[in-house]
Amino acid sequence: MSNTNYIGQSPKRVEDKRFTTGNGRYTDDIVLPNMTFAHFVRSPHAHAKIVSVDTSEALAMKGVVAIFTGQDMKKTGIVGVPAGWQVDFINGDRMKEPPHALLVWDKARHVGDGVAMVIAESRAAARDAAEAVVVEYDVLPAVVNAAKAVHDNAPLVHDDAPNNKAFDWTLGNPIGEVDAAIAACAHVTTLEFTNQRLSPNAMEPRCAIGNYDQYNEKYTLYTTSQNPHLTRLLMCAFVLGIPEHKVRVVAPDVGGGFGSKIFHYIEEAMVIWASKQINRPIKWTSTRTEAFLTDAHGRDHVTKAEMGFDKDGNVKALRVNTFANLGAYLSTFGPAVPTYLHGTLLQGLYTTPKINVKVTGVFTHTTAVDAYRGAGRPEATYLLERLMDKAALEMNRDPAALRFQNFIPPFDGVTQPGYVTQVALQYDSGNYGPVLERGLEMVGYENFRAEQAAARKKGKYLGIGFSTYIEACGIAPSAVVGALGARAGLYESAQVRVQPTGKVSVYSGSHSHGQGHETTFAQVVADKLGIPMSDIEIVHGDSEAVAFGMGTYGSRSLAVGGSAIVKSIEKVLEKGAKIAAFKLEAAVEDLEYANGKWTVKGTNKSIGFGDVALTAYVPHHYPAGLEPGLDFSSFYDPANFTYPFGCHIAIVEVDIETGKVKLNRFIAVDDVGNVINPMIVDGQIHGGLAQGIGQAMFEEVLYDDDGQLVNASYMDYTMPRADDLPMFETDRTVTPCPHNPLGVKGAGEAGCIGSTPAVVNAVMDALHPFGIKDLVMPMTPERVWRAIHG
């Protein structure tokens, strides 16, 4: 590799020096002078009237600075935190969007709802005083299941949302056409299931520091956010009504988010608001229990899905009806996840001509549900891929062959148009056969069925499961999402500032919280500018440093944020060429740029990037009419989503005496478009696989009928661990994205989107001799054992 040819290489991650030595700087590491500490009094009940809140004893305790209650917040007129996406009812009625108060004063609507904020000189004093706040509750019946919450007699979460419906929504072909197509099918495969609720479990719990500077009338919020600018916009414009230019939001090192740190949370608004009241900085750090109770959860769909086939096994129709649990309040992207990130993916990789999906968004007395790694797309993939394997078993077809038969034919999106789906998307480029072919080759499918039969004779129950998925990421064209109800644009910004010495500072609106942007983005810049990576600094996460940003989620950072960087680099090189041409006394058209220098074609006359940068800032001898400086900003709004796809194959062994499932092998062949850093992409895939497999085998947020979250600890909520997983066998095909300058599609969520149904399909394949056709996730030992033993 030449020293500036960085794209496609796997340099070690720049950020790991500080992370692996414990020297990252997270929000909780920040200590401000005169800082106070907050602890929230939270409802222990899922649904209760707040009769009274008595803070007198707590206020008298040592070290207590202030206590704010729901009644205090009611007096401010602050309505609460809004949703960031509006999905109206099919009949045109507006989405029900009951306010999510910063502290509730009338009713608590889920366990963990904020009732009061106690501020003290130390964390311990705040917590001690919080225990002394006496709240009298009138406990009311609760409902936690979305399908039950729509019943007429179900307790209401919000009085103005009848049947607990926030919206209902449909997409695809008219239901009459789909009903007719299904009725005409030779075979219909049906699945009724719950895609269970998950807790996101970022390693770093949420944390927020609010600091009001009375002399400059400025606020600073340090927060664990995936998108500090979006948080600033929401908090300033829609929650607190404070001037945006007087608010700085900083998201320093952030230890994982998986979606849960996209959203603007009440604690962020409270520390900012209260810091002005007490004129001191306030830090709030979530405990792990609070993280389980208040970080937005993921999934939680109750779905019926039917897939119809003709006698030859061609998919002819798909009908899906989902009740999506939104929790007690609409979180930032809550309404978008089960609709535009779920319904739109139901074409999958197949040529299904008729598709209809209906989704009912439902309030329950539970923690809000929002985007969690994959966000809607895992739910769509799960139902499609479970249907495919189940249909293959029912029709006595090979599940791989059934998929090959139904794949959309290849298209590159350049010479051939993108594929227009029945559910509102146009896929960018795709070549789906090769990922499954490669997967079959890696797994040794030819021999597997014989091995499986031989193993069964010895009492060993092996199973194989497939998942061939597509997802839509690189979120998103602003005009498209705006038309679909988004209240924000989804472009990205980047500034490339060349310093006088030729060193480069890049200011990105993307936010790295584990993804390795400081490495990948630097590789892109180094490669395009032909300079060493060590000459490049990536700056992100500070609204005062970065012009604007939409942040990191939806596998968008490289496809959107990286493209914005490329646009700014192009501007740098365009201006640099003018300066170089002047210095070299040549025409711009006669120059070529390579390896960090402009050369007059066919000569050895050249000028380096550093010399041009210095000239731009010391413009003594300089082109007339050209501005000094070498510093460009760009906003990049993508033309389309990007559509990674792939094939995941699981092989499991079920211990039929105990019901325990062991994942023996996992093969993942993903196509994420062009790859900048293969090591980082592998890491993203591995992490995604672990979370997707976690859903299939281990994870589930459990509420009892009273709305208590009964497994809110790591003693009770099963996270996948390294020793639960085999060594992943991964490979890639490369189908470049035709509409962004890097040709990249996104890798952050693919592993999580594709893997879950592969594991469940494998378990079902293993259990086929017992006549078991479906089990709800996760595949816990007792559940599997009960299925086997009736």
Add this chain to the structure above:
Amino acid sequence: MIPSSFEYMRVSTVAEAIDALRHDTDAKVLAGGHSLIPAMKLRLSQPSKLIDISRIPALNFIRDRGKYIAIGAATTHGTIATHKTTVQKLPLLAHAASMIGDVQVRNMGTIGGSIAHADPAADWPAVLLAAGATIVVEGSTGVKKIPASEFFVDFFTTQLGEGELITEIHVPEPTVGTYRQAYAKFVQPASRFAIVGCAIQFELKDGVISNAHVAYNGVLACAFRDAAVESSLNGQPLTEATIENAASKAGAGSNILSDNFASAPYRAHLTKIYTKRALQSCLA
């Protein structure tokens, strides 16, 4: 972690620890802290004082005293898993210790702490029952030796009295060659504590089983030996048929625990399966 406030004192002798306990009945003994600290974090436990015994040299040892091996109460699981004496002379204990938690837990958690806490799912109680261990307890009134079979009483409840400290665990050395031992467990996937653990020790002379100890953890409120399973083994040859018969007797009790990971019927079933698996591992 934000526990309620407490005093902390580190003691360097057993006498100091017992004295401190006598003066503060709300005090708790801290050794590895792997049960106590999580409870304090959630404020389920709010001791007035922590008496840190982890650096008392007299509680941290493994010594061969001829008829038995003595293990100091503050010895970590990790030490028991790897110490030459336990590995060679008490392989059941070394093996069981190596299966507790993870490396970090084993490097902090102690055997005395575990049995004083008496979590029904903890490994040590069943293993010490199978091994025929004796718990040595010291208080202001002197030293008591309590057989493991009498020590565990109920959920998180033992014969350890107020103001008393576990100082040593005495484990008779099985005669190598004629004894067979095993510990097998089915773990709860989140906590990795046992849903069912089965610890077994028996003598095998001329192919015939005698002196069988079969003990369980995770199944009832506290670890216990199952006489029905033991009597089905004693006097029988070590064969698959004997194993099947013994396993069929297991898990017969009432009051079997039930939780989100394992209902009572499933736990009872696992008790049979893990009895079988533990015994089968003795066939080799």
